[in-house]
Amino acid sequence: xxxxxxxxxxxxQILSRGVLRSGLERERDLEIVAELKRSDDxxxxxxxxxxxxxxxxxxxxxxxxxxxxxQLRTSMPECRVVMLTTYGRPGHLRRGLEAGAKGFALxxxxxxxxxxxxxxxxxxxxxxxxxxxxxxxxxxxxPLTEGETTxxxxxxxxxxxxxxxxxxxxxxxxxxxxxxxxxxxTGARTRADAITIxxxxxxxxx
Numbered sequence: 001x002x003x004x005x006x007x008x009x010x011x012x013q014i015l016s017r018g019v020l021r022s023g024l025e026r027e028r029d030l031e032i033v034a035e036l037k038r039s040d041d042x043x044x045x046x047x048x049x050x051x052x053x054x055x056x057x058x059x060x061x062x063x064x065x066x067x068x069x070x071q072l073r074t075s076m077p078e079c080r081v082v083m084l085t086t087y088g089r090p091g092h093l094r095r096g097l098e099a100g101a102k103g104f105a106l107x108x109x110x111x112x113x114x115x116x117x118x119x120x121x122x123x124x125x126x127x128x129x130x131x132x133x134x135x136x137x138x139x140x141x142x143p144l145t146e147g148e149t150t151x152x153x154x155x156x157x158x159x160x161x162x163x164x165x166x167x168x169x170x171x172x173x174x175x176x177x178x179x180x181x182x183x184x185x186t187g188a189r190t191r192a193d194a195i196t197i198x199x200x201x202x203x204x205x206x
Contacts (some may be wrong), residue, residue, distance in 0.1 A: 004031040008051035023111035073100030103127040142203040151178040
């Protein structure tokens with residue numbers, strides 16, 4: 001029997017990690033060599049356990065998954081990344097692929113489907129869940145202007161309208177106008193809602 005594919009499982013949710021482990025361990029050609037609940041030590045763990053694939057929770061604790069993916073790509077390119085998510089984040093998917101992730105899958109994917117994705121990524125293919133790909137095609141076109149986007153980014157960092165105006169080198173009136181426009185375009189009720197909706201759709205990424 002050929003060598004089994006060595007998996008590093010990174011997920012901060014014990015229950016979710018357990019479900020993934022119990023399903024994937026039934027696959028004879030897959031072996032989970034290590035589990036982490038935070039992403040801070042992914043590169044070191046991947047090297048220590050000679051992992052072939054890192055199954056990385058896209059929204060887990062520790063360093064953000066984009067940063068970790070970039071670190072793995074540069075420090076240990078033989079360990080390929082498959083990002084796992086519970087919902088569609090089109091902007092995150094796009095950035096993840098740009099950072100070097102070779103696959104994107106839903107956490108609740110049936111085990112045979114996830115195992116097949118792992119095998120294909122191990123062979124050097126790129127695999128993206130069909131549902132996530134469809135959402136990306138549908139949502140990546142932002143309705144926000146460049147000014148509205150930069151203003152929402154500033155609002156995300158907190159502070160008053162005056163603080164944002166100073167940072168963006170525009171008047172307070174312009175900041176308020178942009179915020180109200182962004183709230184209307186995103187279908188939100190508040191500034192915080194607009195930020196959440198824009199982030200979910202990937203409209204606030206650089």
